[in-house]
Amino acid sequence: MSVIQVHDKKFQPYIGEAELQLRIKEMAALLNKDLEGERPLFIAILNGSFMFAADIFKHLTIEAEISFIKLVSYKGTKSSGNVITAIGLDEDLFGRTVVILEDIVDTGRTLSQFLPQLEHQQPKKLMIASLLTKPEAVIHPIKIDYLGFSVPDKFLLGYGLDYDGLGRNLPQIYQLVEMP
Numbered sequence: 001m002s003v004i005q006v007h008d009k010k011f012q013p014y015i016g017e018a019e020l021q022l023r024i025k026e027m028a029a030l031l032n033k034d035l036e037g038e039r040p041l042f043i044a045i046l047n048g049s050f051m052f053a054a055d056i057f058k059h060l061t062i063e064a065e066i067s068f069i070k071l072v073s074y075k076g077t078k079s080s081g082n083v084i085t086a087i088g089l090d091e092d093l094f095g096r097t098v099v100i101l102e103d104i105v106d107t108g109r110t111l112s113q114f115l116p117q118l119e120h121q122q123p124k125k126l127m128i129a130s131l132l133t134k135p136e137a138v139i140h141p142i143k144i145d146y147l148g149f150s151v152p153d154k155f156l157l158g159y160g161l162d163y164d165g166l167g168r169n170l171p172q173i174y175q176l177v178e179m180p
C-alpha cells in the first residue's frame, strides 16, 4: 500500500479494505437487530454513498427497501442561502422507518438542509447511517445513529469519495498528504 497521485494531489492509505468491510458488517448486524419487522426504507445519497450503500445492503437479512437520491445545491441569494433539492425521491415516507445512507457527514451542512424535507413527510422514524464523520469539522450537528468511523478533519478519497471526479473506484480510503 503506497501513496497515490490523483490530479495534482497525493493521498496516503488510511482505512484498508478489510477494516472497512468488517466495520460495515458490524453496522449491518446492528441494523438487522434494531429494525427487525420494521421493513425500513434506506435512502442512499448519491454520488458518494453508492459503494457503502451497496455493501451494507448486501449484509441486511431483514426485509428492507432501498432508494437512491441525488441532492443538488443551488447558490441562492443572500437571503435564501443554499437550497438543497432531492432528485428522485418517489417514495411516500409517511409512517415509514427511514434510514439515510451517507458516505460522510463533514460539516453537516448537506443533511441539516435536507432532513427537514424528509421530516415534512412525517416518517415514523428517521435515522442516519454514515460510514464516516469528522467531529472537528462539524458546523451543523447531526445525530448519527449508525456510524462507521470518526476521522480527523482531513480530505479523504476512495470508496465512493472523489477528488474532482476521480478516485471513487478505489476499494479503500485514502487521506490527503498535506504538503508543507
Ligand SMILES: O=P(O)(O)OC[C@H]1O[C@H](OP(=O)(O)OP(=O)(O)O)[C@H](O)[C@@H]1O
Binding pocket: 045, 046, 047, 048, 049, 102, 103, 104, 105, 106, 107, 108, 109, 110, 111, 162
Ligand atoms: O456534511 P457536508 O459538509 O455537507 O459534507 C457531506 C456531503 O459531502 C459529500 O457529497 P458531495 O457534495 O461531495 O457530493 P458527491 O457525493 O456527489 O461527491 C457527501 O456525500 C455528503 O453528502
Ligand SMILES: Nc1nc2[nH]cnc2c(=O)[nH]1
Binding pocket: 104, 106, 154, 155, 156, 157, 158, 161, 162, 163
Ligand atoms: N472526497 C471527499 N468528499 C467530501 N465531502 C465532504 N467531505 C469530503 C471528504 O473528505 N472527501
